[in-house]
Amino acid sequence: MDGILFIAFTAGLLGGFGHCVGMCGPIVVSWNLPLKPNLLYSAGRITTYAFVGGLMGLTGSFVNTAGQLGGIQNLVAVLAGILMIGAGLHLAGLLPLPAVRLNVPDLGLLRAARAVMETESDWKFYPLGVLLGFLPCGLSYTVFLSAAGTGGLLPGMATMVSFGIGTLPAMLLVGSLASFARERAGARLRKAGGLAIVLMGAVFLVRGIRLYVHL
Amino acid sequence: MSGGVTVEPAAGRRPALRLARGAALCSLAWMLAMVPLPSLAGAPETDCDIDRGACTRPLADTGITAAFELLPRPVQVMRNLSCRVVLQRGGVPVTDRAVRVRFTMPGMYMAENAVALRHAGGGRYEGTAVIVRCPTGSNLWRADVRVRSPSDPIGRWSGVSYTFRLN
Numbered sequence A: 001m002d003g004i005l006f007i008a009f010t011a012g013l014l015g016g017f018g019h020c021v022g023m024c025g026p027i028v029v030s031w032n033l034p035l036k037p038n039l040l041y042s043a044g045r046i047t048t049y050a051f052v053g054g055l056m057g058l059t060g061s062f063v064n065t066a067g068q069l070g071g072i073q074n075l076v077a078v079l080a081g082i083l084m085i086g087a088g089l090h091l092a093g094l095l096p097l098p099a100v101r102l103n104v105p106d107l108g109l110l111r112a113a114r115a116v117m118e119t120e121s122d123w124k125f126y127p128l129g130v131l132l133g134f135l136p137c138g139l140s141y142t143v144f145l146s147a148a149g150t151g152g153l154l155p156g157m158a159t160m161v162s163f164g165i166g167t168l169p170a171m172l173l174v175g176s177l178a179s180f181a182r183e184r185a186g187a188r189l190r191k192a193g194g195l196a197i198v199l200m201g202a203v204f205l206v207r208g209i210r211l212y213v214h215l
Numbered sequence B: 001m002s003g004g005v006t007v008e009p010a011a012g013r014r015p016a017l018r019l020a021r022g023a024a025l026c027s028l029a030w031m032l033a034m035v036p037l038p039s040l041a042g043a044p045e046t047d048c049d050i051d052r053g054a055c056t057r058p059l060a061d062t063g064i065t066a067a068f069e070l071l072p073r074p075v076q077v078m079r080n081l082s083c084r085v086v087l088q089r090g091g092v093p094v095t096d097r098a099v100r101v102r103f104t105m106p107g108m109y110m111a112e113n114a115v116a117l118r119h120a121g122g123g124r125y126e127g128t129a130v131i132v133r134c135p136t137g138s139n140l141w142r143a144d145v146r147v148r149s150p151s152d153p154i155g156r157w158s159g160v161s162y163t164f165r166l167n
Helices: A002-023 A025-030 A035-059 A062-091 A108-117 A122-132 A138-150 A153-184 A187-213 B015-034
Strands: A099-102 B005-008 B055-058 B065-071 B081-089 B098-104 B114-119 B124-129 B140-148 B157-165
Touching: A002 A025, A002 A138, A002 A153, A025 A062, A025 A153, A025 A187, A035 A062, A035 A122, A035 A138, A035 A153, A062 A122, A062 A138, A062 A187, A138 A153, A153 A187, B055 B157, B065 B140, B081 B098, B081 B114, B081 B140, B098 B124
Parallel strands: none
Antiparallel strands: A099 B005, B055 B065, B065 B081, B081 B124, B098 B114, B098 B140, B114 B124, B140 B157
Protein backbone atom coordinates (compact mmCIF):
# COMPACT_ATOMS: atom_id res chain seq x y z
CA MET A 1 0.00 0.00 0.00
CA ASP A 2 2.79 2.44 0.91
CA GLY A 3 4.32 1.80 -2.49
CA ILE A 4 1.11 2.73 -4.28
CA LEU A 5 0.77 5.93 -2.23
CA PHE A 6 4.33 6.92 -3.09
CA ILE A 7 3.79 6.15 -6.79
CA ALA A 8 0.53 8.14 -6.79
CA PHE A 9 2.22 11.09 -5.07
CA THR A 10 5.10 10.97 -7.56
CA ALA A 11 2.64 10.77 -10.46
CA GLY A 12 0.95 13.89 -9.09
CA LEU A 13 4.24 15.70 -8.60
CA LEU A 14 5.63 14.90 -12.06
CA GLY A 15 2.25 15.14 -13.74
CA GLY A 16 1.56 18.45 -12.03
CA PHE A 17 4.41 20.08 -13.92
CA GLY A 18 4.33 17.85 -17.00
CA HIS A 19 0.58 17.62 -17.55
CA CYS A 20 -1.68 19.68 -15.23
CA VAL A 21 0.07 23.01 -15.89
CA GLY A 22 -0.80 22.76 -19.55
CA MET A 23 -4.17 21.07 -19.25
CA CYS A 24 -5.74 22.58 -16.09
CA GLY A 25 -3.40 25.53 -15.49
CA PRO A 26 -5.60 27.83 -17.61
CA ILE A 27 -8.47 27.22 -15.19
CA VAL A 28 -6.40 28.35 -12.21
CA VAL A 29 -5.08 31.31 -14.19
CA SER A 30 -8.57 32.41 -15.20
CA TRP A 31 -9.79 32.89 -11.61
CA ASN A 32 -6.92 34.82 -10.05
CA LEU A 33 -6.11 32.33 -7.32
CA PRO A 34 -3.44 33.43 -4.87
CA LEU A 35 -2.43 31.04 -2.12
CA LYS A 36 -5.52 30.72 0.11
CA PRO A 37 -8.22 30.44 -2.57
CA ASN A 38 -5.90 28.21 -4.58
CA LEU A 39 -5.51 25.89 -1.58
CA LEU A 40 -9.28 25.83 -1.09
CA TYR A 41 -9.81 25.12 -4.79
CA SER A 42 -7.28 22.28 -4.63
CA ALA A 43 -8.84 20.92 -1.43
CA GLY A 44 -12.15 20.73 -3.32
CA ARG A 45 -10.46 19.00 -6.24
CA ILE A 46 -8.79 16.47 -3.93
CA THR A 47 -12.12 15.84 -2.17
CA THR A 48 -13.60 14.74 -5.50
CA TYR A 49 -10.53 12.64 -6.33
CA ALA A 50 -10.90 10.91 -2.93
CA PHE A 51 -14.62 10.32 -3.49
CA VAL A 52 -14.14 8.82 -6.96
CA GLY A 53 -11.03 6.89 -5.90
CA GLY A 54 -12.95 5.46 -2.94
CA LEU A 55 -15.79 4.39 -5.25
CA MET A 56 -13.37 2.72 -7.63
CA GLY A 57 -11.52 1.00 -4.80
CA LEU A 58 -14.80 -0.20 -3.33
CA THR A 59 -16.13 -1.58 -6.62
CA GLY A 60 -12.71 -2.71 -7.80
CA SER A 61 -13.62 -1.53 -11.28
CA PHE A 62 -12.25 1.47 -13.10
CA VAL A 63 -14.22 0.88 -16.30
CA ASN A 64 -17.66 0.52 -14.69
CA THR A 65 -17.27 3.47 -12.31
CA ALA A 66 -15.79 5.73 -14.99
CA GLY A 67 -18.67 4.72 -17.26
CA GLN A 68 -21.22 5.72 -14.59
CA LEU A 69 -19.50 9.08 -14.04
CA GLY A 70 -18.91 9.80 -17.73
CA GLY A 71 -22.03 11.95 -18.17
CA ILE A 72 -21.19 14.14 -15.17
CA GLN A 73 -17.60 14.54 -16.31
CA ASN A 74 -18.58 15.62 -19.81
CA LEU A 75 -21.03 18.14 -18.38
CA VAL A 76 -18.33 19.53 -16.08
CA ALA A 77 -15.98 19.89 -19.06
CA VAL A 78 -18.58 22.05 -20.80
CA LEU A 79 -19.25 24.05 -17.61
CA ALA A 80 -15.53 24.68 -17.12
CA GLY A 81 -15.35 26.22 -20.58
CA ILE A 82 -18.36 28.46 -19.91
CA LEU A 83 -16.96 29.58 -16.55
CA MET A 84 -13.58 30.36 -18.09
CA ILE A 85 -15.18 32.42 -20.86
CA GLY A 86 -17.11 34.34 -18.19
CA ALA A 87 -13.96 34.92 -16.14
CA GLY A 88 -12.05 36.04 -19.25
CA LEU A 89 -14.78 38.49 -20.27
CA HIS A 90 -14.83 39.85 -16.72
CA LEU A 91 -11.06 40.34 -16.70
CA ALA A 92 -11.24 42.06 -20.09
CA GLY A 93 -13.87 44.44 -18.66
CA LEU A 94 -16.61 43.17 -20.98
CA LEU A 95 -18.71 41.36 -18.40
CA PRO A 96 -19.25 43.16 -15.08
CA LEU A 97 -20.20 40.55 -12.49
CA PRO A 98 -23.11 41.36 -10.17
CA ALA A 99 -22.64 41.02 -6.41
CA VAL A 100 -24.61 38.18 -4.82
CA ARG A 101 -26.09 38.51 -1.32
CA LEU A 102 -27.82 35.71 0.56
CA ASN A 103 -30.69 37.06 2.66
CA VAL A 104 -30.64 34.28 5.23
CA PRO A 105 -30.24 34.13 9.02
CA ASP A 106 -26.62 34.11 10.21
CA LEU A 107 -26.86 30.61 11.68
CA GLY A 108 -25.07 27.26 11.24
CA LEU A 109 -25.14 25.89 7.72
CA LEU A 110 -26.77 29.06 6.40
CA ARG A 111 -23.78 31.00 7.64
CA ALA A 112 -21.53 28.55 5.79
CA ALA A 113 -23.64 28.92 2.64
CA ARG A 114 -23.30 32.68 2.88
CA ALA A 115 -19.53 32.36 3.26
CA VAL A 116 -19.44 30.23 0.11
CA MET A 117 -21.85 32.19 -2.07
CA GLU A 118 -20.93 35.77 -1.44
CA THR A 119 -18.53 36.94 -4.06
CA GLU A 120 -15.85 38.31 -1.72
CA SER A 121 -15.44 34.99 0.04
CA ASP A 122 -12.45 32.73 -0.73
CA TRP A 123 -14.54 29.76 0.40
CA LYS A 124 -16.48 29.73 -2.85
CA PHE A 125 -13.44 28.14 -4.46
CA TYR A 126 -13.86 24.94 -2.43
CA PRO A 127 -17.16 23.89 -4.09
CA LEU A 128 -15.73 25.07 -7.40
CA GLY A 129 -12.80 22.67 -6.84
CA VAL A 130 -15.24 19.88 -5.91
CA LEU A 131 -17.10 20.46 -9.19
CA LEU A 132 -14.04 20.77 -11.40
CA GLY A 133 -12.42 17.73 -9.75
CA PHE A 134 -14.76 15.80 -12.06
CA LEU A 135 -13.09 17.22 -15.17
CA PRO A 136 -12.12 14.35 -17.47
CA CYS A 137 -8.33 14.04 -17.43
CA GLY A 138 -6.08 11.34 -18.86
CA LEU A 139 -3.54 11.66 -16.05
CA SER A 140 -6.08 11.29 -13.24
CA TYR A 141 -7.75 8.43 -15.13
CA THR A 142 -4.45 6.54 -15.09
CA VAL A 143 -4.07 7.02 -11.33
CA PHE A 144 -7.72 6.01 -10.85
CA LEU A 145 -6.72 2.70 -12.45
CA SER A 146 -4.34 2.17 -9.52
CA ALA A 147 -7.04 3.25 -7.04
CA ALA A 148 -9.42 0.66 -8.49
CA GLY A 149 -6.66 -1.94 -8.17
CA THR A 150 -6.33 -1.37 -4.40
CA GLY A 151 -9.65 -3.16 -3.89
CA GLY A 152 -10.90 -1.08 -0.96
CA LEU A 153 -12.66 2.17 -0.11
CA LEU A 154 -9.97 3.68 2.12
CA PRO A 155 -6.95 2.56 0.05
CA GLY A 156 -8.66 3.93 -3.07
CA MET A 157 -9.27 7.26 -1.34
CA ALA A 158 -5.74 7.38 0.07
CA THR A 159 -4.26 6.73 -3.38
CA MET A 160 -6.11 9.66 -4.90
CA VAL A 161 -5.41 11.98 -1.95
CA SER A 162 -1.69 11.23 -2.38
CA PHE A 163 -1.98 12.00 -6.08
CA GLY A 164 -3.84 15.24 -5.39
CA ILE A 165 -1.27 16.39 -2.83
CA GLY A 166 1.44 15.65 -5.40
CA THR A 167 -0.21 18.03 -7.88
CA LEU A 168 -0.27 20.91 -5.36
CA PRO A 169 3.21 22.40 -5.95
CA ALA A 170 2.61 22.89 -9.68
CA MET A 171 -0.92 24.22 -9.33
CA LEU A 172 -0.01 26.57 -6.45
CA LEU A 173 2.97 27.85 -8.40
CA VAL A 174 0.90 28.54 -11.52
CA GLY A 175 -1.83 30.24 -9.49
CA SER A 176 0.63 32.39 -7.54
CA LEU A 177 2.55 33.45 -10.66
CA ALA A 178 -0.67 34.33 -12.48
CA SER A 179 -1.94 36.27 -9.47
CA PHE A 180 1.39 38.11 -9.16
CA ALA A 181 1.34 39.00 -12.86
CA ARG A 182 -2.27 40.11 -12.75
CA GLU A 183 -1.66 42.49 -9.82
CA ARG A 184 1.14 44.19 -11.71
CA ALA A 185 -0.40 44.18 -15.15
CA GLY A 186 -1.64 47.37 -16.71
CA ALA A 187 -5.14 47.73 -18.12
CA ARG A 188 -4.13 46.68 -21.62
CA LEU A 189 -2.27 43.61 -20.40
CA ARG A 190 -5.25 42.62 -18.26
CA LYS A 191 -7.51 42.97 -21.27
CA ALA A 192 -5.14 40.85 -23.37
CA GLY A 193 -5.04 38.25 -20.58
CA GLY A 194 -8.84 38.24 -20.49
CA LEU A 195 -9.01 37.67 -24.23
CA ALA A 196 -6.52 34.80 -23.95
CA ILE A 197 -8.64 33.24 -21.20
CA VAL A 198 -11.77 33.56 -23.36
CA LEU A 199 -9.94 31.70 -26.13
CA MET A 200 -8.78 28.99 -23.72
CA GLY A 201 -12.33 28.74 -22.37
CA ALA A 202 -13.60 28.24 -25.91
CA VAL A 203 -11.06 25.43 -26.36
CA PHE A 204 -12.32 23.79 -23.14
CA LEU A 205 -15.91 24.24 -24.29
CA VAL A 206 -15.27 22.71 -27.73
CA ARG A 207 -13.39 19.86 -26.07
CA GLY A 208 -16.28 19.25 -23.66
CA ILE A 209 -18.86 19.27 -26.44
CA ARG A 210 -16.73 16.88 -28.50
CA LEU A 211 -16.81 14.42 -25.61
CA TYR A 212 -20.58 14.40 -26.00
CA VAL A 213 -20.96 14.27 -29.74
CA HIS A 214 -17.62 12.66 -30.76
CA LEU A 215 -17.01 15.24 -33.51
CA MET B 1 -38.04 37.89 7.90
CA SER B 2 -37.82 36.86 4.26
CA GLY B 3 -34.94 34.79 2.85
CA GLY B 4 -33.59 34.53 -0.68
CA VAL B 5 -30.85 35.72 -2.97
CA THR B 6 -30.29 39.31 -3.98
CA VAL B 7 -28.30 40.02 -7.11
CA GLU B 8 -27.02 43.56 -7.15
CA PRO B 9 -26.57 44.88 -10.69
CA ALA B 10 -22.99 45.76 -11.54
CA ALA B 11 -22.18 49.36 -12.08
CA GLY B 12 -21.04 50.43 -15.50
CA ARG B 13 -21.95 52.40 -18.57
CA ARG B 14 -23.17 51.18 -21.93
CA PRO B 15 -23.92 47.56 -20.95
CA ALA B 16 -25.38 46.78 -24.42
CA LEU B 17 -22.13 47.77 -26.11
CA ARG B 18 -20.12 45.67 -23.69
CA LEU B 19 -22.44 42.74 -24.28
CA ALA B 20 -22.08 43.09 -28.06
CA ARG B 21 -18.28 43.22 -27.77
CA GLY B 22 -18.33 40.20 -25.49
CA ALA B 23 -20.56 38.25 -27.88
CA ALA B 24 -18.31 39.11 -30.83
CA LEU B 25 -15.26 38.03 -28.84
CA CYS B 26 -16.89 34.74 -27.86
CA SER B 27 -17.83 34.04 -31.48
CA LEU B 28 -14.26 34.67 -32.60
CA ALA B 29 -12.86 32.49 -29.79
CA TRP B 30 -15.28 29.72 -30.70
CA MET B 31 -14.18 29.78 -34.34
CA LEU B 32 -10.50 29.71 -33.35
CA ALA B 33 -11.10 26.86 -30.89
CA MET B 34 -12.70 24.76 -33.63
CA VAL B 35 -9.60 24.99 -35.84
CA PRO B 36 -7.37 21.94 -35.37
CA LEU B 37 -3.83 23.04 -34.51
CA PRO B 38 -0.92 21.50 -36.41
CA SER B 39 1.51 19.61 -34.19
CA LEU B 40 4.49 21.82 -33.44
CA ALA B 41 6.75 18.92 -32.52
CA GLY B 42 5.79 16.78 -35.49
CA ALA B 43 3.59 13.79 -34.82
CA PRO B 44 5.48 10.52 -34.30
CA GLU B 45 4.75 7.93 -36.95
CA THR B 46 2.74 4.88 -36.06
CA ASP B 47 4.37 1.52 -36.70
CA CYS B 48 1.52 -0.75 -35.72
CA ASP B 49 -2.06 -0.96 -37.00
CA ILE B 50 -3.57 -2.27 -33.78
CA ASP B 51 -7.05 -2.67 -35.28
CA ARG B 52 -5.78 -4.96 -38.04
CA GLY B 53 -4.11 -7.62 -35.89
CA ALA B 54 -0.96 -8.52 -33.98
CA CYS B 55 2.17 -6.45 -34.61
CA THR B 56 5.38 -8.49 -34.63
CA ARG B 57 8.85 -7.16 -33.95
CA PRO B 58 12.21 -8.57 -32.79
CA LEU B 59 13.37 -8.03 -29.22
CA ALA B 60 16.81 -6.48 -29.15
CA ASP B 61 19.78 -8.91 -28.77
CA THR B 62 17.68 -11.95 -27.88
CA GLY B 63 16.71 -13.64 -31.14
CA ILE B 64 13.11 -13.55 -29.88
CA THR B 65 10.18 -12.06 -31.78
CA ALA B 66 7.32 -10.47 -29.84
CA ALA B 67 3.83 -10.31 -31.37
CA PHE B 68 1.70 -7.75 -29.55
CA GLU B 69 -2.06 -7.34 -29.86
CA LEU B 70 -5.06 -5.87 -28.06
CA LEU B 71 -8.53 -7.41 -28.17
CA PRO B 72 -11.38 -6.98 -28.88
CA ARG B 73 -10.98 -5.07 -32.13
CA PRO B 74 -11.59 -2.30 -32.95
CA VAL B 75 -9.65 -1.29 -29.85
CA GLN B 76 -11.49 1.28 -27.74
CA VAL B 77 -10.42 3.50 -24.85
CA MET B 78 -11.97 3.15 -21.38
CA ARG B 79 -12.68 -0.56 -21.91
CA ASN B 80 -11.18 -3.69 -20.42
CA LEU B 81 -8.86 -5.02 -23.10
CA SER B 82 -7.17 -8.36 -23.40
CA CYS B 83 -3.48 -7.61 -23.85
CA ARG B 84 -1.50 -10.39 -25.52
CA VAL B 85 2.17 -10.94 -26.32
CA VAL B 86 3.37 -14.08 -28.10
CA LEU B 87 7.10 -14.83 -27.80
CA GLN B 88 8.90 -17.12 -30.23
CA ARG B 89 12.50 -17.89 -31.09
CA GLY B 90 12.90 -19.44 -34.54
CA GLY B 91 9.26 -20.49 -34.54
CA VAL B 92 9.57 -22.19 -31.13
CA PRO B 93 7.44 -20.76 -28.27
CA VAL B 94 9.34 -19.06 -25.45
CA THR B 95 7.49 -19.95 -22.27
CA ASP B 96 9.61 -18.94 -19.29
CA ARG B 97 9.78 -15.14 -19.39
CA ALA B 98 8.43 -12.36 -17.22
CA VAL B 99 6.51 -9.96 -19.49
CA ARG B 100 5.22 -6.45 -18.76
CA VAL B 101 3.51 -3.95 -21.02
CA ARG B 102 3.52 -0.23 -20.28
CA PHE B 103 1.26 2.24 -22.09
CA THR B 104 2.41 5.80 -22.62
CA MET B 105 1.26 8.71 -24.75
CA PRO B 106 4.09 10.22 -26.83
CA GLY B 107 4.56 13.86 -25.86
CA MET B 108 2.26 13.78 -22.83
CA TYR B 109 2.99 12.51 -19.31
CA MET B 110 0.21 10.11 -18.34
CA ALA B 111 1.55 8.41 -15.17
CA GLU B 112 2.38 4.73 -14.90
CA ASN B 113 -0.05 2.44 -16.71
CA ALA B 114 1.58 -0.98 -16.76
CA VAL B 115 0.25 -4.50 -16.73
CA ALA B 116 2.08 -7.73 -15.89
CA LEU B 117 1.19 -10.57 -18.26
CA ARG B 118 0.91 -14.22 -17.26
CA HIS B 119 1.94 -17.15 -19.39
CA ALA B 120 -1.21 -18.80 -20.81
CA GLY B 121 0.54 -21.59 -22.73
CA GLY B 122 2.34 -21.93 -26.05
CA GLY B 123 4.45 -18.80 -25.56
CA ARG B 124 1.31 -16.63 -25.24
CA TYR B 125 1.29 -14.14 -22.35
CA GLU B 126 -1.98 -12.43 -21.38
CA GLY B 127 -3.33 -9.76 -19.06
CA THR B 128 -6.06 -7.13 -18.80
CA ALA B 129 -5.32 -3.53 -19.69
CA VAL B 130 -7.22 -0.26 -19.97
CA ILE B 131 -6.17 2.59 -22.23
CA VAL B 132 -7.59 5.83 -20.90
CA ARG B 133 -9.26 8.57 -22.89
CA CYS B 134 -7.45 11.85 -23.45
CA PRO B 135 -10.00 14.70 -23.51
CA THR B 136 -7.83 16.65 -25.96
CA GLY B 137 -8.72 14.06 -28.57
CA SER B 138 -5.15 12.80 -28.85
CA ASN B 139 -5.24 9.12 -29.76
CA LEU B 140 -1.61 8.19 -30.32
CA TRP B 141 -0.28 5.60 -27.88
CA ARG B 142 2.86 3.56 -27.40
CA ALA B 143 3.07 0.11 -25.82
CA ASP B 144 6.47 -0.77 -24.40
CA VAL B 145 6.78 -4.54 -24.10
CA ARG B 146 9.46 -5.58 -21.58
CA VAL B 147 10.70 -9.15 -21.34
CA ARG B 148 13.03 -10.66 -18.73
CA SER B 149 14.64 -14.06 -18.66
CA PRO B 150 14.69 -15.90 -15.31
CA SER B 151 18.23 -17.06 -16.10
CA ASP B 152 19.62 -13.56 -16.57
CA PRO B 153 22.07 -13.06 -13.68
CA ILE B 154 21.29 -9.36 -13.20
CA GLY B 155 17.63 -9.38 -14.20
CA ARG B 156 17.91 -7.22 -17.31
CA TRP B 157 14.79 -6.39 -19.28
CA SER B 158 14.75 -6.46 -23.07
CA GLY B 159 12.26 -4.22 -24.73
CA VAL B 160 10.43 -3.36 -27.91
CA SER B 161 7.91 -0.60 -28.56
CA TYR B 162 4.81 -0.37 -30.73
CA THR B 163 3.29 2.99 -31.63
CA PHE B 164 -0.32 2.93 -32.70
CA ARG B 165 -3.35 5.12 -33.10
CA LEU B 166 -6.83 4.38 -31.75
CA ASN B 167 -9.66 5.39 -34.04
